[in-house]
Amino acid sequence: MKTKESINPSKLKNLKTERLLLREFEISDIDAMGPIFADPEVMKFSRGVKTRKETQAWLETCGSNYTELGFGLWALVRKDNRALIGYCGLTLFPDICGKKEVEIGYRLAQAQWGFGYATEAARAVRDYGFKELGLDRLIALVDPSNTASIKVARKIGMEFEKEALLDGYDHPDHVYRIERTP
Numbered sequence: 001m002k003t004k005e006s007i008n009p010s011k012l013k014n015l016k017t018e019r020l021l022l023r024e025f026e027i028s029d030i031d032a033m034g035p036i037f038a039d040p041e042v043m044k045f046s047r048g049v050k051t052r053k054e055t056q057a058w059l060e061t062c063g064s065n066y067t068e069l070g071f072g073l074w075a076l077v078r079k080d081n082r083a084l085i086g087y088c089g090l091t092l093f094p095d096i097c098g099k100k101e102v103e104i105g106y107r108l109a110q111a112q113w114g115f116g117y118a119t120e121a122a123r124a125v126r127d128y129g130f131k132e133l134g135l136d137r138l139i140a141l142v143d144p145s146n147t148a149s150i151k152v153a154r155k156i157g158m159e160f161e162k163e164a165l166l167d168g169y170d171h172p173d174h175v176y177r178i179e180r181t182p
């Protein structure tokens with residue numbers, strides 16, 4: 001995990017939206033992220049809840065992704081009260097239907113749902129991916145019954161493309177995609 005001193009300023013991935021600050025995760029975020037990953041409702045459409053140890057490993061993976069890829073999943077911090085409410089960011093999937101893809105992902109504490117935070121963050125991450133990272137295309141992998149997530153994907157301009165069966169899942173996800181426009 002990077003410390004403030006070791007961050008190369010050109011690689012710093014802080015983003016701001018109207019109501020949110022997106023910053024890199026630190027190991028000390030475990031106290032905020034632990035309860036989010038331990039909530040079965042929040043984890044309903046993924047591989048189930050995470051233990052504290054698994055959350056720590058997840059935070060460590062975020063750290064190595066920042067270093068190795070130059071992007072990752074970022075902490076969402078509300079500007080008004082400084083609360084860490086979840087994550088939004090980019091994940092590299094080496095093989096989705098035989099293709100390397102970068103996914104926009106988002107997950108918020110239940111108490112924060114329905115206020116437009118996910119859409120606000122995902123929009124900023126989309127623009128960052130296209131403008132700053134120069135990506136040509138972004139996807140979202142969504143369970144077909146995850147209405148809220150599909151709405152976020154559509155609201156940031158994504159469209160359904162195809163189905164994809166991911167490791168550990170018993171039914172296909174839906175792949176939504178958006179291409180960079182000139």
Ligand SMILES: CC(C)(COP(=O)(O)OP(=O)(O)OC[C@H]1O[C@@H](n2cnc3c(N)ncnc32)[C@H](O)[C@@H]1OP(=O)(O)O)[C@@H](O)C(=O)NCCC(=O)NCCS
Pocket residue numbers: 041042043045106107108109112113114115116117118119120141142143146147148149151152
């Ligand atoms: C998906 C998620 C991030 C959406 O966060 P959010 O901040 O509530 O999203 P927004 O407020 O930006 O809302 C987006 C749209 O979804 C709608 N929505 C929010 N919660 C909803 C729900 N439970 N059921 C149906 N629609 C819902 C909102 O009303 C909004 O639509 P509208 O603009 O037409 O009113 C959040 O529900 C979550 O963390 N879910 C658990 C984790 C998850 O499933 N992540 C996605 C994995 S692919």
